[in-house]
Amino acid sequence: MRVLYSSLLVVVMFFVSCGTGKKEDDRETSSKGTINISVDESFKPVIEEQLSVHHASFPNTTIHVSYKSEAACLRDLQSDSTRMIIVAKGLNEKEEDQYKNNLGFKPTYGILAYDAVVVIVNRQSKDSVFTIAQLKDILSGKNKITAVMDGKNATSTVRYLQDSILRGTPLGSNVVAAEGSEKVLDVVSNNPDLIGFIGLSWIGDSYDLKQQAYLKKIRTALIECVKCEEKELYAKPSQASLAYGEYPLARPLYYILKENSAGVGTGFMNFMSLERGQLIFRRSFLVPAKMGFNTRKGEIREK
Numbered sequence: 001m002r003v004l005y006s007s008l009l010v011v012v013m014f015f016v017s018c019g020t021g022k023k024e025d026d027r028e029t030s031s032k033g034t035i036n037i038s039v040d041e042s043f044k045p046v047i048e049e050q051l052s053v054h055h056a057s058f059p060n061t062t063i064h065v066s067y068k069s070e071a072a073c074l075r076d077l078q079s080d081s082t083r084m085i086i087v088a089k090g091l092n093e094k095e096e097d098q099y100k101n102n103l104g105f106k107p108t109y110g111i112l113a114y115d116a117v118v119v120i121v122n123r124q125s126k127d128s129v130f131t132i133a134q135l136k137d138i139l140s141g142k143n144k145i146t147a148v149m150d151g152k153n154a155t156s157t158v159r160y161l162q163d164s165i166l167r168g169t170p171l172g173s174n175v176v177a178a179e180g181s182e183k184v185l186d187v188v189s190n191n192p193d194l195i196g197f198i199g200l201s202w203i204g205d206s207y208d209l210k211q212q213a214y215l216k217k218i219r220t221a222l223i224e225c226v227k228c229e230e231k232e233l234y235a236k237p238s239q240a241s242l243a244y245g246e247y248p249l250a251r252p253l254y255y256i257l258k259e260n261s262a263g264v265g266t267g268f269m270n271f272m273s274l275e276r277g278q279l280i281f282r283r284s285f286l287v288p289a290k291m292g293f294n295t296r297k298g299e300i301r302e303k
Contacts, residue, residue, distance in 0.1 A: 030267030034062040037084040037265070038076040040156050041067040041180055042199030043115065043253060045208070046284040047086060053280060054271050061264050071154035077107070077256060084257045084265040088115070088156035091256060099258070109256040111289040112272050113281040116200040116237040117157055117249040119221040120185070124192035129234055131224040132248065136165050138195060141172015148188060148196045150181045157197050160251050189217035200237050204285040223248055242287045253286070 028034075039047050044067050051063055066076070070089070076082040090109045091099070100106045119135070121128050130138075137143040139161055150157050162171070178184045181198045188196040196218075203220060205211050222234035225246045233246075241247035255272065259265045271277045278288035 028263045030262045030264060030270070031058045032060040033264040034064070035083040035264045036064045036066070036081050037086070037268075038066045038068060038073040038082050039086040040070045040073055040088060042088075042150055042155065042157055043086060043201060044181070045205065046113075046201040046281060046286060049280050049284060050268075050272055050277060053276065054268055057271070057276075058267065061267065063264065063268060069151050069154040070156035070159060077258060078102075083259060083263070084255060084268065086112075086253065086255050088160060088251050088253060090252075090254050103258065103260075105260045107256050107258045108269075109254055110273075111252040112255055112277075113253045113289050114242055114287040115251055115253050116204075116242055116247055117160055117251060118198055118200050118203055118237045119223060119249070120188050120196040120198060120203065120218045121221055122188055122190075122192040122194065123217055123219055125195075125219070127221075128219050129222045132165060132226060135161075135223070136169070139166055139171060139175060140169045141174050144172075144174050146194050147172075147175045148178050148184050148194055149175060150184055150198060151177050151179075156251070157199065160249075161197065164249070185214050185218065189214060195221075200242075201284050201286060204237065204239075205283075206285075239282070239285045239287055252289070253281075 047065070051065060055061065055063070068076075070087045073085040073087050077085050090111075091107065096106045119130060134143070138145055138147050149155065158171075178187055178196075181202045184196040184198050185202065188194050203211055203214060203218075206215075220236055222236055225233040225235045226248045227245050235241040235246040235248075237247050237249070242250050255269050257265050257269050272281075273290045275291060278291040281288045
């Protein structure tokens with residue numbers, strides 16, 4: 001009996017020791033792993049919020065982010081090290097086919113929210129109301145006022161304005177490049193003779209203390225509502241004016257994801273597409289694209 005008991009004890013100890021030596025599954029999942037992503041710099045404030053909440057919710061994920069121009073993000077997507085990009089455009093059919101030939105599958109992409117290109121002027125500036133024709137004159141150089149961009153050749157802001165306003169007309173020599181959106185805010189804050197162009201999330205969040213400080217020095221301009229039935233109506237960039245189509249310089253915020261299995265990129269995309277992520281876009285005063293939230297028309301009076 002003692003011999004049998006001893007044998008059983010040895011067997012149990014063997015299986016216990018084998019169990020404690022088992023390695024953890026290190027395969028990547030949507031809630032565990034590390035990836036690199038590239039993000040259009042004009043979306044930095046809202047994506048920083050998304051990443052902060054996502055990392056707090058999924059502590060076993062690590063998402064390394066690089067903020068750069070739209071063209072640089074699209075180049076990054078072609079490398080093996082970048083899994084996802086967030087930019088202001090999707091892929092066309094030719095681009096989809098190129099990725100399918102290189103990867104064996106097509107990247108997925110979709111619209112997460114709607115942003116705006118905001119026209120900003122100094123508080124001391126005489127002009128803060130513009131028609132689309134006036135903006136075209138400024139951007140083409142017909143009007144010689146200096147226009148400051150978040151880059152000159154490769155940013156989504158420049159591309160959007162070239163496509164939607166200039167429509168083939170080249171940028172004028174009066175259009176100058178700053179080193180990013182925050183620099184545009186700094187330059188316009190200190191000069192009443194300039195006009196700047198930036199993304200809404202850099203200046204649209206009235207709860208952000210840094211943005212509140214900028215709003216004491218600059219104003220967001222009123223832009224002609226081209227879709228309004230009533231003529232000579234102008235709109236400021238806001239969640240409501242974007243949702244109702246009143247502000248004309250609206251643009252989408254896309255994700256482009258290069259995963260053919262459910263990894264961290266898929267998890268982050270799902271997070272931004274579902275309620276919490278969509279609420280973060282709403283809280284940042286962008287218009288969520290994946291979920292509908294109740295909106296009411298209101299009136300804003302200038303102080």
